[in-house]
Amino acid sequence: MSQQLLDCLIQMIVDKYGLDAAQLSPHTRFEDLEFDSLVMLELAVALELRLGIPVSDEELLSVESIGEAVELLDAKVVAA
Amino acid sequence: MSTPTAVLEGLGTALPPRVVTNAELAERLDTSDEWIRTRTGIAERRMVAPGVATSDLAVEAGERALKSADVHEVDLVVVATTTPDHPCPATAPDVASRLGLGPVPAYDMAAVCSGFVYALSGAAGAIAARQAERVLVIGAETFSSIISPEDRSTAVIFGDGAGAVVLRAGSAEEPGSxxxxxxxxxxxxxxxxxxxxxxxxxxxxxxxxxxxxxxxxxxxxxxxxxxxxxxxxxxxxxxxxxxxxxxxxxxxxxxxxxxxxxxxxxxxxxxxxxxxxxxxxxxxxxxxxxxxxxxxxxxxxxxxxxxxxxxxxxxxxxxxxxxxxxxxxxxxxx
Missing domain, CATH: 3.40.47.10 (Thiolase/Chalcone synthase)
Known part of the structure; x- marks a missing residue:
């Protein structure tokens, strides 16, 4: 798992939703953060615009944790 | 002689008095005030009374914009709307006539939610081309006329209202340009x-x-x-x-x-x-x-x-x- 992508995603979540970075790790589940489909849509748009990684909200909704999301993004970066 | 720049000199708005709250919508649709607020930011919207059409709001906002600019004459009227009074003809000539603006050119701009910006651009272009010294640009909608009362995905979002601006020929150096x-x-x-x-x-x-x-x-x-x-x-x-x-x-x-x-x-x-x-x-x-x-x-x-x-x-x-x-x-x- 790319540490850089992990840091980016965690920072994005901290900035957008005011959460404490110390409480976020690859094991953090989106369900436990009470992230709904609209939050995943916002994250998908931000990931594409800021990091240039084209990911859809459906794809983000298919993973359960921050770590799984980073793996999904990693695979997309490699594929590109 | 330098090309004239459009300058904003008047602004008027019109909202129908009837307020539709989230709580009222939640009485007839499967939704809630909390859901609407958190997902859209909307707490309430306005809705026209039966018998009120888009041109009625456009005339009201247009009158106020003209008064705000303290002018009585313009050379062009543009109405941006998704909900014209009729599919044909355009709403703008009727609005211009009811505002007492005389036989000026008047047309509608159809670009849905981008309509006002498109209309501003067209109006600024007419001023730059010296086809008009002063333009009344109105954005007016009665979206309640095209929203299905049963569709909770759109009924909670859209509302009725109008806003208008007066643009005049000026220079890029002045406020309002x-x-x-x-x-x-x-x-x-x-x-x-x-x-x-x-x-x-x-x-x-x-x-x-x-x-x-x-x-x-x-x-x-x-x-x-x-x-x-x-x-x-x-x-x-x-x-x-x-x-x-x-x-x-x-x-x-x-x-x-x-x-x-x-x-x-x-x-x-x-x-x-x-x-x-x-x-x-x-x-x-x-x-x-x-x-x-x-x-x-x-x-x-x-x-x-x-x-x-x-x-x-x-x-x-x-x-x-x-x-x-x-x-x-x-x-x-x-």
Whole structure:
């Protein structure tokens, strides 16, 4: 798992939703953060615009944790 | 002789008195005040009384804009609307006539929620080409006429209202000057926002119209995604063109679609969220009327002050998008 992508995603979540970075790790589940489909849509748009990684909200909704999301993004970066 | 620049000199708004709260909608639709507020930022919207059409709101807002500018004559009237009084003819000539503006050219602009920015651009172009010295631009909508009362995805979002501005020929150096525009469209995404029936495409089938096809439809998720990308891209390109560093933008007046879209666009641009003018909590999404309504409320509240650098951006059906940059003038919004 790319540490850089992990840091980016965690920072994005901290900035957008005011959460404490110390409480976020690859094991953090989106369900436990009470992230709904609209939050995943916002994250998908931000990931594409800021990091240039084209990911859809459906794809983000298919993973359960921050770590799984980073793996999904990693695979997309490699594929590109 | 230098090319004239359009300068904003008057602003007027009109809202129907009837308020529709989230609680009222929750009585008849499977939704709640909390759901609507958290997902859209909207607390209430306005709705016209039976018998009131788009031109009625347009005339009211137009009268106020003319009074705000303290003028009685214009050379052109443009009405941006998605909900014209009739499919044919355009609403603008009727509005111009009822405002007593004489036999001036008058046309409608159809670009859905981007309509006001498109109309501003057209009006500024007419001024630059010396075809008009002064233009009345109105964004007016009675969206309640095209929203299915049963469709909770659109009924909670849209509202009725109108806003109008008067532009006059001036110079780029004065307050109120419209310094630049960025417009675009992508017809491949036309299905995202549409009224399926009622036009030549449906009539060409030779089949009788389906009543359900007369309502406005919107695909929320792709609209959200494309709205953020296009508004941020267009506004960012315009900032570069007019040479404004992003931190010099005092106010961002985005189309009042959804507070989460507005915040995402501001974040993407690098404009602090508290510089985004938010008016949709009180009026919902009023489509082509949303930007002049937001500017009117912000000017009245002292959120827009003379000399402010104002960045405008919109996204709408078509799909279409557009941005404008202006320096706020000393005016009284009515």
């Amino acid at each position: 419209l310094l630049g525009f960025d417009l675009g469209s992508d017809g491949a995404l036309a299905d995202l926002i549409k009224i399926p029936g009622g036009g030549s495409r449906q009539r060409a089938t030779g089949l009788p119209p389906d009543a359900d096809d007369s309502w406005f439809t919107m695909q929320g998720r792709p609209v959200f995604t494309n709205a953020v990308k296009r508004m941020a891209g267009s506004a960012g390109a315009l900032l570069q063109r007019v040479g404004w560093p992003v931190d010099s933008v005092d106010r961002f007046v985005g189309h009042q679609a959804n507070v989460r879209i507005l915040h995402a666009v501001a974040e993407q641009l690098g404009v602090p969220a508290d510089r985004a003018v938010i008016n949709l909590d009180k009026v919902g999404n009023t489509s082509a009327a949303s930007i002049p309504l937001a500017m009117g409320a912000a000017a009245a509240d002292g959120e827009l002050t003379p000399g402010d650098r104002v960045l405008i951006s919109a996204f709408g059906g078509g799909v279409t998008w557009g941005s404008a940059a202006l320096v706020w003038p000393d005016l009284t919004a009515l």
